[in-house]
Amino acid sequence: MAAVFLKKLPLRTITTENRCLRCLGKCIVQELALAQLPRTASAPRPAYLTHAKAFSTVEDTQAERKKKEKNETDFSNIGRKISERIIHLFDEQGNDLGNMHRAEVIQLMDERDLRLVKRKPSAEPPEYQLMTGLQIHEERLRLREREKARPKTGPTLTKELMFSSNIGQHDLDTKSKQIQQWIEKKYKVQVTVKKAKNTEEPENKIQEIFNQILQTMPGIATFSSKPQPVKGGKAVMCVLRHLSKKEETAYRETQQTQEGDPLNKKNGTNTESGVLHQ
Template identity: 75%
Template sequence: MAGLFLKTLTLQTLKTEHNGIRRCVGAHVVQKAALAQLSLVASAPRLPCPTPAKAFSTAEDTQDERKKRMNEAAFSNIGRKISERIIHVLDEKGSDLGNMHRADVIRLMDARDLRLVRRDAGAEPPVYQLLTGTQIHEERLRLRERDKATPRAGPTVTKELTFSANIGQHDLDTKSKQIQQWIEKKYKVQITVKKGKNAEEPEKKVDEIFNQILQTMPGTATFSSRPQAVKGGKAVMCILRHLSKKEEIAHRETQGTQKGGPTNKESGNDRESDVLHQ
């Protein structure tokens, strides 16, 4: 009986140890697999997270758009947000109401259903005006029309033209018309005339070409840069531009004086003959 008990106890002990070893081995295998999977996740390259990109457009931030926004911001209803305690006020008819406390201005706005716009923030105290909504709208339209009528300052466009000194008269006339069109658009025109194969070709021939082109635009164009040798003396280059307003007036006065000269002289001779006849 005792022998049977010892045999059963021994078998139970061996079974328990076997289960413990199996659990330990299983845990080790699971832990190793988990570490391997973690290593694969860590080594995998991370895809960049997409970030929203703001579209770039030069048309949205042009000088004209900025100027338009500034004008509208400078001439807009500020509501009741008057930062200054005392302001100088004009009414909707332009009459001077003098310096007023902002509380009194707000009460006046409510009583007469008017809006408040800033006229001169740099003054002391700053100048504001009470206007109707219609007046504000009309003033904004006027500012827009004024901006459209104002000439836009920008870089002067330069056109380039190159041809040979042996050009035929028909081709030269065609190029002269093209140059004239560019000048009328206030472009600068850079003209390069290449000399012929004869290196001893006189400069006078090239100068005559430039003068002939310039004579097709009397009172319109002049030299911005006078003819000068380029490309080691193998060509001559000049730049033409449109006359300025002052130069145009001076040219017309000169032409008028030249036309009036002979007439004045003839009238003077007539007067002298009248004196002689008397």
Template identity: 70%
Template sequence: MAGLLLKTLALWTVRTEGNCVGRVGARVAQWAAPRAPAPAASAPRPACLTPAKAFSTAEDAQEEGRRKRNEAAFSSIGRKISERVIHVLDEKGGDLGSMHRADVIRLMDARDLRLVRRDAGAGPPVYQLLTGAQIHEERLRLRAREKARPRAGPTVTKELTFSSNIGQHDLDTKSKQIQQWIEKKYRVQITVKKAKNAEEPEKMDEIFNHILQTMPGTATFSSRPQAVKGGKAVTCVLRHLSEKEEITHRETRESQKGGVADKVETAENRMSRTSDFN
């Protein structure tokens, strides 16, 4: 019995020592194993700068496009003449007739001139010899004409309201303001409120006619005066004359002046004949 007890105790001691040795060996092996290097922090990437265009509106883009087209349409073509025979004008506008492109190049070199295309659709196409200064002046003229051209866009409407018992001085001041708006091609909506002590409705018509007469050959009614707000006010819209209306107005005035002059001349002739008869 004692021997069995000693044998069991010896086996338990051996098993415990083996477990301890195994644990210690595993821990030692873990410590001895080379550790993996810690991941290095990635270097910050430089910011990528994207070039951006300057701010511009659609009108600016259209204006720039028109300017480039004008300059491209009127610029020196150099010595690259695609046509074999062309019609040539000199720097003063004189007609040099049809010339071979080789002769044109020799003339350009002799006079130190540039060649500009005038009419590519003609047969033969028309070119002109110009100096560098003439080309620059023509570009400036085309650019100024392009800026002066009216731009298509929404029509601006200005509004003006006043009473029918307005004084003459104030009416003249407002008429000048309306004239400035009309010259800028604005539409002007005028509303005249009926005063409490107004005697006749013709007073409002006189006001509108007075304003319109201050701008002869410049403005006309876009919508004629009409009552609004239950008859408490009258409104109308003035606009600038169109090009066709301006031409018609000028022709009418010239014809009227001519008719008056003829009448005066006829009256003078009659008086002259009467005096001769007497």
């Protein structure tokens, strides 16, 4: 038993020595690698330059002024809240009272039982006017009517409609009503009529279809683009639009002339087509 233990003892000693040598070798390699590194610390990388918006009280003031003027388009009584110290004042008759301190203006409002409205806030000093409640109400109505009369700006939308030349009368009447609804909403309507296949039809049939559509909207629509062949002659396309104010006036004058002229009634002169097919 002792002999076996003595035989195993050298083997364990050798194994332990080999493990120590491997650990020592790893430590030496790590130290050599650290020694090869530069001793001076690397300089930090410069941060990327970013374009920052410069602080400007001028731009901020202009933006606030534009926003303020936009909110002040509503004609209303500002009460006793006068932000400026000195203002240029007009009375309820439109007479120029000159520059006045806001305390004097408030006192004048109380004495005459008047309201104060802004007349020209962008002026220096800003212009205000004293008005009665009735004057303010009438001015609001006037501004509202002027806003309604102002033409709406923006692109004109176009609706598209396509059908065959052998369309039935009932379907054509339905499509004509749809076109009229679009025209009344100020849309442009692009109508494309395809020539029927394997059908002998007069050359002017498609033109008659367009004229029939247009005759359902007297005094409302006209050609924006007259009928012209498309798709290699396999179809005809036109664009309809609403009459302008000038064209509507001319149409009404023509109708009045026709109704008052017995010769036109006798001969049945069709003056509508002259206006509609401009």
